[in-house]
Amino acid sequence: MELLRFxxxxxxxxxxxxxxxxxxxxxxxxxxxxxxxxxxxxTARGDDYTDLALLTDGLRAEREQGITIDVAxxxxxxxxxxxxxxxxxxxxxxxxxxxxxxxxxxxxMVLVDARKGIVEQTRRHAFLASLLRVPHLLICVNKMDLVxxxxxxxxxxxxxxxxxxxxxDVSDMTFIPISALEGDNVVTRSINMPWYEGASLLHHLExxxxxxxxxxxxxxxxxxxxxxxxSSERRDYRGYAGRVAGGVFRPGDEVMVLPxxxxxxxxxxxxxxxxxxxxxxxMSVTIRLEDELDISRGDMICRxxxxxxxxxxxxxxxxxxxxxxxxxxxxxxxxxxxxxxRAVVKDINYRLDVNTLHRDEAATALGLNDVGxxxxxxxxxxxxxxxxxxxxxxxxxxxxxxxNLTAGAGMLLGPD
Amino acid sequence: MESETSEVxxxxxxxxxxxxxxxxxxxxxxxVAAEFERPVLLFSGGKDSVVMLRMAQKAFWPGKIPFPVMHxxxxxxxxxxLKFRDSIVxxxxxxxxxxxxxxxxxxxxxxxxxxVDPSRNRLQTxxxxxxxxxxxxxxxxxxxxxxxxxxxxxxxxxxxxxxFGQWDPKNQRPExxxxxxxxxxxxxxxxxxxxxxxxxxxVWQYIGQEGLELPSIYYAHRREVFRRDGMLLSPGEFxxxxxxxxxxxxxxRYRTVGDMTCTGAVESTAADVDxxxxxxxxxxxxxxxxxxxxxxxxxxxxxxRKREGYF
Numbered sequence: 001m002e003l004l005r006f007x008x009x010x011x012x013x014x015x016x017x018x019x020x021x022x023x024x025x026x027x028x029x030x031x032x033x034x035x036x037x038x039x040x041x042x043t044a045r046g047d048d049y050t051d052l053a054l055l056t057d058g059l060r061a062e063r064e065q066g067i068t069i070d071v072a073x074x075x076x077x078x079x080x081x082x083x084x085x086x087x088x089x090x091x092x093x094x095x096x097x098x099x100x101x102x103x104x105x106x107x108x109m110v111l112v113d114a115r116k117g118i119v120e121q122t123r124r125h126a127f128l129a130s131l132l133r134v135p136h137l138l139i140c141v142n143k144m145d146l147v148x149x150x151x152x153x154x155x156x157x158x159x160x161x162x163x164x165x166x167x168x169d170v171s172d173m174t175f176i177p178i179s180a181l182e183g184d185n186v187v188t189r190s191i192n193m194p195w196y197e198g199a200s201l202l203h204h205l206e207x208x209x210x211x212x213x214x215x216x217x218x219x220x221x222x223x224x225x226x227x228x229x230x231s232s233e234r235r236d237y238r239g240y241a242g243r244v245a246g247g248v249f250r251p252g253d254e255v256m257v258l259p260x261x262x263x264x265x266x267x268x269x270x271x272x273x274x275x276x277x278x279x280x281x282x283m284s285v286t287i288r289l290e291d292e293l294d295i296s297r298g299d300m301i302c303r304x305x306x307x308x309x310x311x312x313x314x315x316x317x318x319x320x321x322x323x324x325x326x327x328x329x330x331x332x333x334x335x336x337x338x339x340x341x342r343a344v345v346k347d348i349n350y351r352l353d354v355n356t357l358h359r360d361e362a363a364t365a366l367g368l369n370d371v372g373x374x375x376x377x378x379x380x381x382x383x384x385x386x387x388x389x390x391x392x393x394x395x396x397x398x399x400x401x402x403x404n405l406t407a408g409a410g411m412l413l414g415p416d
Numbered sequence: 417m418e419s420e421t422s423e424v425x426x427x428x429x430x431x432x433x434x435x436x437x438x439x440x441x442x443x444x445x446x447x448v449a450a451e452f453e454r455p456v457l458l459f460s461g462g463k464d465s466v467v468m469l470r471m472a473q474k475a476f477w478p479g480k481i482p483f484p485v486m487h488x489x490x491x492x493x494x495x496x497x498l499k500f501r502d503s504i505v506x507x508x509x510x511x512x513x514x515x516x517x518x519x520x521x522x523x524x525x526x527x528x529x530x531x532v533d534p535s536r537n538r539l540q541t542x543x544x545x546x547x548x549x550x551x552x553x554x555x556x557x558x559x560x561x562x563x564x565x566x567x568x569x570x571x572x573x574x575x576x577x578x579x580f581g582q583w584d585p586k587n588q589r590p591e592x593x594x595x596x597x598x599x600x601x602x603x604x605x606x607x608x609x610x611x612x613x614x615x616x617x618x619v620w621q622y623i624g625q626e627g628l629e630l631p632s633i634y635y636a637h638r639r640e641v642f643r644r645d646g647m648l649l650s651p652g653e654f655x656x657x658x659x660x661x662x663x664x665x666x667x668x669r670y671r672t673v674g675d676m677t678c679t680g681a682v683e684s685t686a687a688d689v690d691x692x693x694x695x696x697x698x699x700x701x702x703x704x705x706x707x708x709x710x711x712x713x714x715x716x717x718x719x720x721r722k723r724e725g726y727f
Contacts (some may be wrong), residue, residue: 001432001433002433003431003433003435003436003437034566047561051518068648070585070586070588071569071570072569072570073562073569073612073613074563074569075563075613077433077615077617079689081433082433082618095589097590099590099592100590100591100592100679103592103593104592104593104594125451174545183685211426211427211429211430212427214426214429216426216429224443224446224447224450225446225449225450225476226478227477227478227479228692229478229479229480231478234478236601237478237480241446241475241476243439243442243443244448268564270477270478271474271477271724272473272474272477276428281429281431282431282436282438282439282440283435283439284438284439284442284443284446284475286477291596309618311574321590333599335597336595336668338447338450344582391593392593392594395592395593395595396595397592397593397597399597404591404597404600404601405589406589406591406592406597409590409592
């Protein structure tokens, strides 16, 4: 069984909670005691209907204010796949939560109210999903029951969205007309929309092809930890533990280690279960090399003929997630793969309006929930790829040096 | 660069969902070992901590686990669980620390709750925080899962705790990709939850796949029980049936393992892992809803305890 992670975004009136509630309930991932607890609270609050948002809005403050504060993770499985939902709230801390939820998602589900069509928030969802390079975008046109299941409404929304998305970098886009409340096209195909010939929502989630979304071409292995057992029977054992970030590694492969640039061969790939013939993303393994080289955490194993970029001057699209603005000259702690370095902000090239995609080149700072292109200089060279090419070796976080908050998320661009 | 991998080839490189979440958990465990001075892994002998311990073993194999294992001992343990704890720690050649709630009470740091059969569930927090301070632990692995409870659904993998051990759910660090931020100042620490993304069913499937041993009380057995608040409790030194609570024998098993005073059994004939996987897949009650009195205090009982520094 395969794992699919997807992010959802939208406000309460898009019917997102109803849809998630239905997916969870129909796949038996909502339990009776949870449902009873939600019914109890809903009744006590005087709601007209059972508010399924209460299933995920677990914090006291969320329940009191009737809002979702934070990304909530939900789990369900069908016989075909296991699903992890990152459910992101629509209003508060919008960009921060969307970026967080999308960073690990295979698919983003955007809900559109059939009566309202494409609104500002829809465009923001789509833009952030493309910025985070979520491989699959799923647009659910919801509340079709309220527009008499009219194909013309669906077609109009699809055309308008497709036109907008041509300005974005989206590789796979799917549209499904649904009614979350009535269950049309959610688990099974709806008899109310015979004109729709595609899959139901759940069927799409179960079958969308994700195996080739990973980078299986560029071998990248950031060293996490050096295993040296120091026991009598394994005195000479030295293995490099880590998680494969790209490509496929096999015993016998000629490899290069950065920053030293020395080359050697893979002597073996070890796991607790025994030696492995190959390792690929996202496996956690231990690589042994034929020659004894000086290698430590933060180093990168790659191929002599396929190396990442090496550099101290970086350009990145940065999402800013904290109150204190990011300004030219600021020093930050930066984490990339398995290393922390110091970074200084050399330039803020522009700030991007996430609603209009307009570039404000006069901007001198990024505020909370802003997105912009930033130039950084770091204390030690990083071994990186463009985020376009590899989401693992192309991503970074920025933390404040005094308060240690995770303040920024960066997606690296290649050197010009 | 080279040509794109075709869909046909990409399909060969697939991991099962268990292998995928295992790889993620091992990555988290290694990050902690590499970035912190003094990590510790909380081990209760329960199924979640058994799974976590197995992945710690895998993450550093053939080396040993590079941090100690700590049990917060309420003194209200199932004897089977203590026996199991000692044998697994010995097998892995791990270092076991025991922090005792009774010691905290004797030292005047904690006070037994009033009433008949007091639970020591909440008292564990003081003992845990004192142990963290005493040993100067800066990272504490816990086996909590996001599917367990609604406050835990909002929990980070790396969860920051201030100098009072407090969790501030409204002010959590965003967590992106697999880039975990464990930075903290002296006196603060990070709680780390490597199996955040696992469900109860995943845990059981993994136990089956790995052939992991568990305390015997997880499997169906005959036991004397009585009913209280819809739960089946086991009478003994720490739990006494009150008037009208009739003791009877039943075939039961435990879905969670906690303090004997607040952990209930469920009627079940599931005698091995395969039976339990079927039972869990078909169950319409969460494990905590079915068996934990400590979560029933209020709608936000878990959030309140977590804010104080609970697991």
